[in-house]
Every structure is written in structure tokens, then in C-alpha cells.
Amino acid sequence: MKHEDVFNPDCQVRLVLDRIGDKWSVLVVLALRDGPRRFTGLRTTIGGVTPKVLTQTLRAMERDGLLTRRVFAEVPPRVEYELTPLGLSLHAPIDAITDWAEAHLDEIVAAREATT
Amino acid sequence: MKHEDVFNPDCQVRLVLDRIGDKWSVLVVLALRDGPRRFTGLRTTIGGVTPKVLTQTLRAMERDGLLTRRVFAEVPPRVEYELTPLGLSLHAPIDAITDWAEAHLDEIVAAREATT
DNA sequence: CTGTATCCTCGCTGATACTG
DNA sequence: CAGTATCAGCGAGGATACAG
Numbered sequence: 426m427k428h429e430d431v432f433n434p435d436c437q438v439r440l441v442l443d444r445i446g447d448k449w450s451v452l453v454v455l456a457l458r459d460g461p462r463r464f465t466g467l468r469t470t471i472g473g474v475t476p477k478v479l480t481q482t483l484r485a486m487e488r489d490g491l492l493t494r495r496v497f498a499e500v501p502p503r504v505e506y507e508l509t510p511l512g513l514s515l516h517a518p519i520d521a522i523t524d525w526a527e528a529h530l531d532e533i534v535a536a537r538e539a540t541t
Numbered sequence: 542m543k544h545e546d547v548f549n550p551d552c553q554v555r556l557v558l559d560r561i562g563d564k565w566s567v568l569v570v571l572a573l574r575d576g577p578r579r580f581t582g583l584r585t586t587i588g589g590v591t592p593k594v595l596t597q598t599l600r601a602m603e604r605d606g607l608l609t610r611r612v613f614a615e616v617p618p619r620v621e622y623e624l625t626p627l628g629l630s631l632h633a634p635i636d637a638i639t640d641w642a643e644a645h646l647d648e649i650v651a652a653r654e655a656t657t
Numbered sequence: 658c659t660g661t662a663t664c665c666t667c668g669c670t671g672a673t674a675c676t677g
Numbered sequence: 678c679a680g681t682a683t684c685a686g687c688g689a690g691g692a693t694a695c696a697g
């Protein structure tokens with residue numbers, strides 16, 4: 426079977442789950458959907474993220490080959506982040522999740538209130 | 542635009558992201574893919590989860606209407622967990638993620654090692 | 658503008674032991 | 678068998694201030 430090994434704690438698919446699950450990566454992918462963005466642009470688009478955490482997220486995604494970081498030697502400094510093809514391909518699973526969420530959120534909320 | 546509101550910190554789609562992102566929910570869904578399972582069955586199938594955390598996960602998913610908990614008045618006690626239609630429908634986005642992970646894991650690993 | 662540098666808290670997660 | 682109780686650690690995430 427296909428997903429059998431997922432139950433192995435060392436399965437590498439877990440790495441992807443962890444990344445998708447982290448609080449900001451998905452939002453970064455969505456924010457970069459329509460092309461490159463600058464640091465402050467991302468920061469204001471994505472509500473409530475501090476510069477430290479945004480930097481951490483971007484660096485991690487860069488390490489994983491999901492996006493590129495381009496520095497322009499200008500004053501004031503300019504840095505642009507852009508999804509790689511690999512990062513762009515993440516939209517497929519992400520859309521699957523957000524679509525599901527939008528389709529079924531009312532059911533979840535209803536179930537929660539039923540328990541109240 | 543469709544995903545605009547996701548950037549709102551209060552957006553409810555985040556709730557789903559958080560649930561998908563947590564360490565065990567996805568594995569529970571996969572473990573229940575082929576029908577109802579008992580507590581200990583889940584515990585042994587999913588490696589490395591303690592009873593406390595498994596209980597927490599199951600209760601949370603029950604509250605959200607993703608699965609049902611059925612107690613049989615027997616000795617010894619028997620409890621079966623089964624996905625609801627809502628929980629079953631989660632397989633679509635989850636498969637999208639695991640498929641993506643399996644397809645692109647090598648690229649991620651390669652990108653990581655390139656940085657080393 | 659694009660980050661770093663500190664400090665700190667919160668809660669998720671786990672280990673272990675015990676109960677109906 | 679199916680959990681609950683209790684304790685503990687750790688690290689992601691955040692607040693704030695500052696630097697190149």
C-alpha cells in the first residue's frame with residue numbers, strides 16, 4: 426500500500442506534513458501566488474507575523490527549494506522573494522485543502538456547537 | 542479573490558490548516574481509512590503516540606464531526622472509532638498532500654543538501 | 658527597507674504511573 | 678481494554694528593541 430510508511434515516525438512524508446502544518450508557510454505560498462513580493466509586502470499582506478518569524482519561514486522555504494531570495498544592491502535595499510517551480514507546484518495540494526475547508530467549514534462549526 | 546481572507550488571522554480556514562498540521566490527526570484519518578478501529582489498534586498502528594495524546598486527538602476530531610466514538614457495553618470494554626462522511630472526505634486533500642510529498646521529496650532533499 | 662538580537666511565554670508533546 | 682492523572686521539557690512562536 427501507498428501510505429503505509431507514513432506511520433513510520435521517520436517517514437519523510439512527515440516532513441512535508443510538518444511544513445504544511447506550520448503556521449506561516451502556506452500563507453507565504455499563497456501570498457506569492459501572483460509573482461514575486463518584497464519582505465515588507467509579505468509582512469503586511471500576512472497579518473500578525475513578526476519579522477523574526479517571517480525571516481525564519483522564508484529561510485526554511487529557501488533551504489527546501491520552495492522559493493528564491495534575490496537581493497538588489499540598491500539603497501534602500503530591496504529583496505524579492507519568488508516561488509520556484511517546486512514552490513508553485515505546492516498550490517495543487519494547498520488548493521485541495523482550502524477548497525475542502527471552504528466547502529466543509531460550516532459542518533465543522535455546526536458539529537462543534539452541537540457539542541456545546 | 543478566493544483565498545484573500547485566509548490572510549485574516551481570524552479566518553476559519555486557518556482552523557483546518559491547524560488541524561491538518563497537527564502531528565496526529567492526519568495519521569488517524571489514514572489509519573481509519575479502511576473502516577472502524579479500536580483504541581489499541583490505532584495506538585499500535587500509529588507509531589510513537591501516547592494514550593493521552595491519542596485521546597486528545599480523537600476527542601478533538603470527534604468534536605469537529607470527523608469521526609464517531611462508539612462504546613460497547615462489554616467486558617472487557619470495547620470502543621470503536623469510525624470516520625464520518627465528513628472525515629472520509631478529508632482523504633481528498635490529504636491524498637493531494639501525500640502525493641505531492643512522494644513526488645517531490647527527492648527535490649526537497651536535494652535542495653537541502655545543496656545548501657549544506 | 659530588511660532584517661538581527663534578546664528575552665520570554667505558552668502549550669503541545671511526551672514519560673510514567675495508575676484506574677474502572 | 679481503554680483510558681485518566683500528573684509532572685516535566687522543550688522549542689516554536691511572539692514582543693520588543695535595535696542595526697546595516
